[in-house]
Amino acid sequence: EPEVTQTPSHQVTQMGQEVILRCVPISNHLYFYWYRQILGQKVEFLVSFYNNEISEKSEIFDDQFSVERPDGSNFTLKIRSTKLEDSAMYFCASSGNGNTEAFFGQGTRLTVV
Amino acid sequence: AQSVTQLGSHVSVSEGALVLLRCNYSSSVPPYLFWYVQYPNQGLQLLLKYTSAATLVKGINGFEAEFKKSETSFHLTKPSAHMSDAAEYFCAVSNQAGTALIFGKGTTLSVSS
Numbered sequence: 001e002p003e004v005t006q007t008p009s010h011q012v013t014q015m016g017q018e019v020i021l022r023c024v025p026i027s028n029h030l031y032f033y034w035y036r037q038i039l040g041q042k043v044e045f046l047v048s049f050y051n052n053e054i055s056e057k058s059e060i061f062d063d064q065f066s067v068e069r070p071d072g073s074n075f076t077l078k079i080r081s082t083k084l085e086d087s088a089m090y091f092c093a094s095s096g097n098g099n100t101e102a103f104f105g106q107g108t109r110l111t112v113v
Numbered sequence: 114a115q116s117v118t119q120l121g122s123h124v125s126v127s128e129g130a131l132v133l134l135r136c137n138y139s140s141s142v143p144p145y146l147f148w149y150v151q152y153p154n155q156g157l158q159l160l161l162k163y164t165s166a167a168t169l170v171k172g173i174n175g176f177e178a179e180f181k182k183s184e185t186s187f188h189l190t191k192p193s194a195h196m197s198d199a200a201e202y203f204c205a206v207s208n209q210a211g212t213a214l215i216f217g218k219g220t221t222l223s224v225s226s
Contacts, residue, residue: 004156031211043157043203045213056213091156100145100164100210104157 002026004105006092012111013082021077021108023092032075033093033102034067036060043091049075082112115140115206119217127225132191134220136178136204139185144206146187147214148178151201160202163187174198199224 005024013019025032034046048056049067066078075094079086089109093102120135138144148160161172168180178189187204201221205214 033213035214035216042218043205043214043216045215048211048213050211055211058213093157095211098210100207101147101159101162102214103159104149106156 002103004092004094004103006090006105006108008108009106010109010111012113015084015112016081019079019082019110021079021090021092021110023075023077023105024073025075025092025094026096026103027073029094029096029099029103031055031095031097031102032067032069033095034077035091035093035104036088037091037107038085038088046077079110082110084112086110087112115144115208115215117204117206117215117217119202119204119220121220122218123221123223125223125225126194128196129193132176132189132194132198132222134189134202134204134222136187136189136217137185138187138204138206140206140208142208144208145210146178146180147205147207148172148176148187148189149203149205149216151203151219153200157203160189194222194224196224196226198222 007022032049037043047061089107091107092105095102116139118137146163149157161170163180171177176191203219204217
C-alpha cells in the first residue's frame with residue numbers, strides 16, 4: 001500500500017541552527033502539506049503546496065519556514081533558525097487530485113536544545 | 114473560518130462497551146469531515162470521512178460516524194470497544210479537496226479490561 005515516508009524520524013538540533021525535514025509523498029498525489037503537533041497539543045496546519053507553489057499557509061508559517069519540492073519525489077520543510085518553541089512532531093501529508101482526505105507520514109520529532 | 118470542538122479530552126470505557134467520541138464543527142460552507150486515529154509514536158491514520166454523500170459513514174476497525182447538519186455534529190461511535198482501540202482520536206474539517214485540515218484538540222480513548 002502506498003505511504004508517505006518521512007526522514008529522519010527524530011532530529012535533535014541546537015537553537016539557531018537550520019534543519020531540513022524530508023518527505024516522500026505518495027507518488028501520484030498532487031497536494032502536499034506540512035502540519036506540526038507540539039507535545040500534548042492539537043495538530044496544526046502549516047502549509048500546503050500545489051503545482052510547485054504554496055497554495056495556503058497558516059500564520060505559524062512565517063519567514064523562518066520554507067518548503068521546496070526539489071525533484072519529482074521529495075518535499076522538504078526548512079526551518080532557518082530554530083527556536084526552542086519549534087520543538088514538535090512535524091507531519092507531512094499528501095492528497096490526490098479531487099481526494100479530500102490527506103494521508104500522513106509517521107512524523108519527524110524535532111527537538112531543539 | 115472553520116473550527117472543530119471535541120468534547121472530552123479523555124474518554125474511558127470498558128472492553129465491550131460502547132464508544133462515543135464527540136465532535137462539533139463550525140463551517141460557513143458545506144464541510145468535509147474526518148476522523149483520524151493516532152497510536153502512540155505513530156502518524157495519523159484515516160478512520161473515516163464524510164464528503165456530502167451518505168450521512169452515516171462507516172470506517173475501518175468497526176467505527177462509524179453520523180453527520181448531523183442540524184446539530185453541526187460528527188460523532189464517532191463503535192458498538193463494542195476493544196483494547197486495541199486505545200489511542201488518540203482527532204476530528205478534522207476542511208472545505209474542499211486540497212485545502213488545509215483543521216483539527217480538534219483530540220480525545221484520548223482508554224479501554225480497560
